[in-house]
Amino acid sequence: MRPPRRDPRSAPLATLVLLLALWPGGGAADPASGLEPLDLPLGPRAAFTRDPDGTLTPEAVLARARRGELEPFAAPIRSFGPSEVPLWLHLPLQGDEVGGDLAVTWDRPLVDRLDLWIVRAGRVEHLRGGLLVPAGERTFRDFGAFHAAPLRLAPGERVELVLRAQTRRIFLAELGLRRAATVQPGDARLGAWLGVLAGIMAIVTLLAAWSWWTLRDRWSLRLVGVLTLFGGYIATETGLIRTLWEVPSTLAQAGPSVTALGCAILGLAYSRVFVASRERFPRLDRAAAALQAAGLLSLPVPFFAATAGAVLAAANVAGTFGLMMVLGVRALRTGERPARYFLASASIMSSVGAVYILALLGLVPATQLTLSGFHVALWVGGVVLLFSLLDRVNVERGQARTRLEAEVAERTASLRETVARLGESEERFRVAFQTSPEAIAIWRLEDGTNLAVNRGFSRVTGHDEAALLGRAEPPGGFWADPADRARLVEALRTAGRVDNLEHRLRRSDGQELTGLTSAQRVTLGGQEVVLSVTRDITDRKSAEAERDRLVEQLRESQKMEAIGRLAGGVAHDFNNLLTVMGTNVSLAELELPEGDRSLPFFQEIGEAATRAGHLTRQLLAFSRRQVLAPRPTDLLALVGGMRNMLQRLLGEDLELVIGAPGGCLPAMADAHQVEQVVVNLAVNARDALPGGGRVTISACEVEVPAHGPADRRPGRYVALAVEDDGIGMSEEVQARAFEPFFTTKRGRGTGLGLSTVYGIAAQHGGFAEVSSAPGCGTTFRIHFPVAHGAARPEAARPVEPLHLPRGDETVLLAEDEEAVRRSAAALLTRLGYRVLEAEDAQAALDLARGSAVDLLLTDVIMPRMNGRELADRFRALHPSAAVLFMSGYTDEVIDRAGVLEAGLRLLQKPFELGELAAAVRQALDQRPPQPAAPARLVGS
Numbered sequence: 040m041r042p043p044r045r046d047p048r049s050a051p052l053a054t055l056v057l058l059l060a061l062w063p064g065g066g067a068a069d070p071a072s073g074l075e076p077l078d079l080p081l082g083p084r085a086a087f088t089r090d091p092d093g094t095l096t097p098e099a100v101l102a103r104a105r106r107g108e109l110e111p112f113a114a115p116i117r118s119f120g121p122s123e124v125p126l127w128l129h130l131p132l133q134g135d136e137v138g139g140d141l142a143v144t145w146d147r148p149l150v151d152r153l154d155l156w157i158v159r160a161g162r163v164e165h166l167r168g169g170l171l172v173p174a175g176e177r178t179f180r181d182f183g184a185f186h187a188a189p190l191r192l193a194p195g196e197r198v199e200l201v202l203r204a205q206t207r208r209i210f211l212a213e214l215g216l217r218r219a220a221t222v223q224p225g226d227a228r229l230g231a232w233l234g235v236l237a238g239i240m241a242i243v244t245l246l247a248a249w250s251w252w253t254l255r256d257r258w259s260l261r262l263v264g265v266l267t268l269f270g271g272y273i274a275t276e277t278g279l280i281r282t283l284w285e286v287p288s289t290l291a292q293a294g295p296s297v298t299a300l301g302c303a304i305l306g307l308a309y310s311r312v313f314v315a316s317r318e319r320f321p322r323l324d325r326a327a328a329a330l331q332a333a334g335l336l337s338l339p340v341p342f343f344a345a346t347a348g349a350v351l352a353a354a355n356v357a358g359t360f361g362l363m364m365v366l367g368v369r370a371l372r373t374g375e376r377p378a379r380y381f382l383a384s385a386s387i388m389s390s391v392g393a394v395y396i397l398a399l400l401g402l403v404p405a406t407q408l409t410l411s412g413f414h415v416a417l418w419v420g421g422v423v424l425l426f427s428l429l430d431r432v433n434v435e436r437g438q439a440r441t442r443l444e445a446e447v448a449e450r451t452a453s454l455r456e457t458v459a460r461l462g463e464s465e466e467r468f469r470v471a472f473q474t475s476p477e478a479i480a481i482w483r484l485e486d487g488t489n490l491a492v493n494r495g496f497s498r499v500t501g502h503d504e505a506a507l508l509g510r511a512e513p514p515g516g517f518w519a520d521p522a523d524r525a526r527l528v529e530a531l532r533t534a535g536r537v538d539n540l541e542h543r544l545r546r547s548d549g550q551e552l553t554g555l556t557s558a559q560r561v562t563l564g565g566q567e568v569v570l571s572v573t574r575d576i577t578d579r580k581s582a583e584a585e586r587d588r589l590v591e592q593l594r595e596s597q598k599m600e601a602i603g604r605l606a607g608g609v610a611h612d613f614n615n616l617l618t619v620m621g622t623n624v625s626l627a628e629l630e631l632p633e634g635d636r637s638l639p640f641f642q643e644i645g646e647a648a649t650r651a652g653h654l655t656r657q658l659l660a661f662s663r664r665q666v667l668a669p670r671p672t673d674l675l676a677l678v679g680g681m682r683n684m685l686q687r688l689l690g691e692d693l694e695l696v697i698g699a700p701g702g703c704l705p706a707m708a709d710a711h712q713v714e715q716v717v718v719n720l721a722v723n724a725r726d727a728l729p730g731g732g733r734v735t736i737s738a739c740e741v742e743v744p745a746h747g748p749a750d751r752r753p754g755r756y757v758a759l760a761v762e763d764d765g766i767g768m769s770e771e772v773q774a775r776a777f778e779p780f781f782t783t784k785r786g787r788g789t790g791l792g793l794s795t796v797y798g799i800a801a802q803h804g805g806f807a808e809v810s811s812a813p814g815c816g817t818t819f820r821i822h823f824p825v826a827h828g829a830a831r832p833e834a835a836r837p838v839e840p841l842h843l844p845r846g847d848e849t850v851l852l853a854e855d856e857e858a859v860r861r862s863a864a865a866l867l868t869r870l871g872y873r874v875l876e877a878e879d880a881q882a883a884l885d886l887a888r889g890s891a892v893d894l895l896l897t898d899v900i901m902p903r904m905n906g907r908e909l910a911d912r913f914r915a916l917h918p919s920a921a922v923l924f925m926s927g928y929t930d931e932v933i934d935r936a937g938v939l940e941a942g943l944r945l946l947q948k949p950f951e952l953g954e955l956a957a958a959v960r961q962a963l964d965q966r967p968p969q970p971a972a973p974a975r976l977v978g979s
Contacts, residue, residue, distance in 0.1 A: 079137060080115040081130055081214040087112050090125040090203075097156045097163070097201045104129035104199075112212075116410070119210035120401035121346045126204045126212060134196035137216060142187040143200065145179070146213040148278025149292060150206045153179050155188050159198040169205075170288035183281040187217065207292055207345035209353075209399050211410075261309040265302055272298035273414055293341035296352040303352075303359040304334045310363050313381060314370040323366060330358050353396050360389040384423040391416035478573040480507075484531060484560065487524075490568060499554075499575050501547030519543035519551050527558060531569060535560045544573070552577040618927070618949040620644065622862035625952035629869055669803065671826035672708045674738045674759050676700035678717055688718065689725050689734060698737040706738075706757035706823035712799045713759070713823075719792040720761040720819050727765030727817060735762045741822065751806050756822040763818075768811040776809050796821060843953060844960035845871040848893035852876050853883035853909060854925075855901045859948075863896075863955070870956055880904035887916050894963055899926035899945075921966035923958060925950070 086109035088100065103109055109129055119126065145153055145168075152169040166188045168179020179186045192198065204212065274280040275294030286294070307327045311317065316324035334355045341348025367382030395413035397403040478496040482489045492507045500507070500517060518524040523542035530537045536559040544554045558571035624644050675698050678685075686695050717736070724734045737760050745753040768776065775781045779794035800807040800821050811817035850872045854860035857878070864874045875890060877883035880901050887895075895913045899906040910922045927948035946958045 079216040081143075081216055082112045082115045082117065082212070085112040085128045085130040085214060086110060087126060087128045087212075089119075090127055093125060095125075095127060097154075097203075100127045100129060100201050100203075101158065101199065104201075112214075114404065116211065116213045116405045116407070118399055118401035118405040119212065120399075121208070121350045122210045123205065123207055123346055124210075126210065128200075128202045128204075128212075128214060130200040130202070130214070132190075132192065132198050132200060132216075134192040134194050134198075137218075138192045138194050138196075139218065141190040141192060142217045143190050143202075144188075144215045144217050145186040145202075145204065146184070146215055147211040148181075148184055148186070148281065149208060149211075149276070149295070150186065150204050151288065151292070152203070152205045153186055153188075154203040155179070156201040157190065157198055158201065159196065170291050174285065181281065183278040185215075185278070190216075208296065208341075208349040209346075211399070211405060261305055261312065264305045265309060268298050268301040268305060269417060272302060289342060292345040293348060296341035296345070296348040297338060299352040299356055300334045300338055303355045304331050306359055307331050307334075307362065310366050310381075310385075314366050316366060320366065320369055323362065323369065327362050327366075330355065330362060353399060356392065357396050360385070360392045364389045384420040387416050387420040387423065475572075478554075478575070480571050480573075481563065481568050482571070484528065484567070484569050487528075496573070499546075499552070499573065500544070501550075517544055519545045527556065527571075531558060531560055541576075553580045618859050618862070620949075622859075622866050622952065622955075626862070626865055626869065629952075669707045669709050671705040672710050672713065673700050673705050674708070674713060674757060674823070675702065675736070677710055677713055678736050678759075681714060681717060685717070685721050688721055692731040693725060693728055694733040696733060696735040698735075703738055703740045703757055704755075705826045706759075707826035708803055708823045712803075716759070716796050716799055716821055717761070719796050720821075723792060723819070724761060724763040724765065724817070727763050727767075729766075732764045736760070737762070740825065743822075752804070755825040756805055757825055758820045758822050760818055760820045762816065764816040767813045767815045767817055768809070769813055773809055773811055777807060793819075843870060843956040845956070846960060846963060847871050847873070848963055849873045849875065849891060850894045850896055850959065851883055851886060851890075851892045851913075853880060853895070853897040853901070853906070855879055855898060859898075866952060866955060867896075867959065870959075872959070880906070880909040883909055884912055884916075887913055892917050892920050893966070894921045894923060894959065896923045896925065896959065899924050919966060921962040923962040 086104055088095070088103065088109050100109075109127075112128065143155060150169050151171045153167065153172075155166040155168075157164040157166070166178040168177045168181065168186050168188065174181075179188045190198075202214070271280075272295055275291065275298060280286060280294070281291065307330060311324055311327050314320070316327065337348070337351040337355060340351055363385040364382075367385040371382050391413050394403065394409050398405045398409040403409065475493060476495050478499040479493045480489055480496050481491040488509060489507050492504060496507065497503055520543055523540070527537055527540055527542075530540075536557075538557050540556045540558075542554055542556065544552050546552060553576050554573045555576045556571055556573045558569055560567060561570045562568075563570075678697055679700055682695065682697060689695055721734065728734070739758055739760070741756050741758050743751050743753050743756060777793050777797040781794075796819070797807045800823070804824050805822040807819065807821050809817065809819050850867055852860060852864055852867070852874055854863065854876075855878060860876055860878070864876050867874045875886045875892070877886055880897070881904065883895070883897065886892075892913075895910060895917075897906040897909055901909075906924050906926075910924070913920070913922065923944050923946060925946040925948060944958065944962055946954065950958075
């Protein structure tokens with residue numbers, strides 16, 4: 040039923056009755072405070088100073104006060120405007136004037152910090168308070184509307200008070216003295232004043248709310264908002280709200296500014312609708328809308344900058360009052376009676392509000408009248424606005440409300456009947472449907488129209504409910520692939536349900552997700568529909584893909600490590616076998632006469648052994664286990680010496696261009712390994728130029744920065760580049776170019792060429808990279824560390840048997856493999872050397888003790904004693920003899936034996952006759968000089 044209509048003219052009488060009822064109750068003292076007001080404002084007695092730098096101390100202020108250097112405060116209340124500069128006050132008190140238990144009060148609640156120093160008879164007592172001081176540390180008590188600190192004065196006692204105050208918003212200062220007591224009638228004024236304000240606020244707000252509830256018009260609803268926010272402004276600005284509960288300091292400081300801005304915004308909204316400014320005064324309406332927007336943008340400011348927020352609020356409120364005055368004057372010209380009420384209300388608010396804002400900013404004296412009178416004036420203006428509102432209400436609006444109430448009542452009854460039919464089970468379904476985190480939808484199978492969706496569905500798709508209901512798909516589509524939806528519908532029609540259908544779905548922002556959908560045909564409310572549940576598994580799919588990538592990466596790493604271990608494990612035995620084959624073939628070639636029919640067969644065996652040795656070195660190179668002998672090397676000079684061989688390798692249809700040597704710093708590199716790199720890259724370039732072309736080899740210095748790729752150490756490098764203008768590579772082939780056993784030559788390659796290049800570069804402390812594009816050629820760059828020192832030419836390798844270096848010195852050969860020892864001894868004997876054979880290190884030492892030895896040729900790894908230990912003991916017996924090591928093990932094993940140190944010579948197995956002859960001869964030629972024989976005295 041519609042509530043009975045009330046006569047709006049009864050509002051003034053109700054206001055008066057409520058004020059009379061509240062006045063006696065408001066006159067009671069505040070039992071929580073226990074403070075009785077005294078007629079002793081301390082402002083006129085005090086002197087003050089400002090502290091812009093924040094460097095003053097109580098002692099300094101006290102000294103300046105005693106010298107008379109402070110300014111008189113000279114008013115009960117003063118405003119310093121928007122300021123965060125600390126204020127210092129000095130005040131002497133005499134116990135004859137005010138003795139007993141007192142309280143010094145700061146009657147402006149929104150102060151951040153209060154410090155009071157009580158100086159008496161050489162003692163100083165320090166009291167603290169304010170919003171930013173934790174409650175447990177406050178000695179000032181916070182009574183909401185004021186802060187109070189206890190003070191005890193004996194008769195005749197003289198004290199000096201030094202007070203420091205600081206705030207983050209408009210700075211109002213009011214200092215007073217109260218007598219501490221239990222409950223005294225003198226406190227009635229504060230309660231009465233708050234009672235008056237509360238009574239006016241309650242009456243006007245309730246009348247406006249009643250008007251809106253009865254008539255449902257736009258004006259009264261906005262007036263309710265204005266009055267409610269203004270009540271909040273008074274509660275926060277006077278500190279009344281903090282008498283009920285502890286409010287955070289930021290909220291307490293920002294509260295007055297935020298509520299004042301809210302009052303201004305809603306006041307303009309009310310005024311624009313009341314005078315119909317959009318239709319009547321479009322320019323003024325645009326100005327009011329702009330001021331409202333400025334107020335909305337200013338709302339967050341007080342929470343971060345209280346002073347700036349207070350200034351913005353004052354400016355916005357002043358602009359609001361001005362616009363309301365102009366709107367009232369323009370509306371008055373229409374001759375309508377409500378416009379008179381509006382203009383009267385705007386005039387009251389604007390005139391009193393202007394004085395209030397000026398007093399807040401310190402531009403006119405701040406008094407109880409200018410500050411508190413504003414509150415009363417605004418409530419009076421609100422009452423006038425309420426009368427104007429009630430005057431505009433007419434019978435038609437009452438009839439419209441009657442029709443609306445009848446319609447609402449009918450719909451309510453229908454809804455209650457529907458809810459009763461659904462019963463408890465459907466209510467549980469509704470709760471589960473709405474609160475489920477999964478995306479749930481109910482839709483028709485015939486056309487896919489969505490009948491209901493839950494919040495989870497809106498969250499997953501990014502569309503609100505309005506964009507989803509009543510249509511098969513939201514704007515932009517839901518299914519990324521329509522075929523997935525077709526599969527779902529077909530399965531529902533045939534089987535009636537679908538479980539865990541994985542598909543791609545599209546959000547409102549265009550992002551594609553992976554969903555897992557289960558659906559079933561059900562009957563709800565007598566209608567057959569489809570209930571589908573979709574789960575977003577995008578993160579799970581991404582995690583699975585990342586896991587698979589890491590597993591594959593680990594598998595590749597383990598495969599490479601296994602190949603490397605296999606290569607290192609078989610290298611020693613395989614190299615010994617190849618050494619035996621190579622040395623015996625060399626012996627046969629030396630012994631057989633030229634033209635012998637069996638000589639080509641031995642040469643074929645030698646070439647096969649050489650190729651097997653190269654294959655072993657390739658395996659060790661990409662697994663980074665070969666032995667290196669790096670030294671400063673001019674890379675282009677080394678490549679220049681290979682020109683003829685490279686040209687034969689490339690063929691006459693390819694042009695070879697080699698840069699001039701000496702164009703960059705030398706690289707720290709093993710020349711033999713660099714040659715292998717160049718040969719492998721040249722072969723790769725030749726295969727990329729089936730129709731002819733050019734191969735260019737160059738070198739340059741590069742600098743790798745400290746923040747470069749993680750697999751490249753920063754520093755200076757010499758980059759050896761091999762470039763061709765051939766068919767190029769795709770991105771997929773480039774990504775796998777250095778992978779071992781990967782080849783595009785379809786049966787013609789081992790897949791070890793480029794992986795060997797990569798391994799050699801990495802073992803040198805450098806790196807390899809490739810840049811290419813289909814049809815645009817390929818460039819490989821191999822980076823070697825820059826060497827410090829001049830490049831040294833690579834010693835020529837003896838390859839012609841007729842010119843092998845020979846000698847007649849004594850060589851002690853220590854080798855535990857009998858076949859290797861026997862063939863090496865035969866070669867050395869064939870070269871003219873006297874050979875002493877030892878099967879292990881101990882046998883070698885026994886022979887060394889009994890014979891003169893010029894060179895120790897020893898294997899590195901032998902039972903019971905390695906080659907390095909044998910060499911150390913051998914040098915003690917023959918200090919002038921040379922030492923040459925040989926080994927077929929990998930660099931890890933040799934390094935543990937201590938043979939890879941600088942200055943030690945190593946011959947890597949398998950070796951050829953020329954390599955053995957050159958290494959032995961070089962070691963003998965560079966051995967230490969013989970010690971001089973002692974001089975003998977010749978008798979006379």
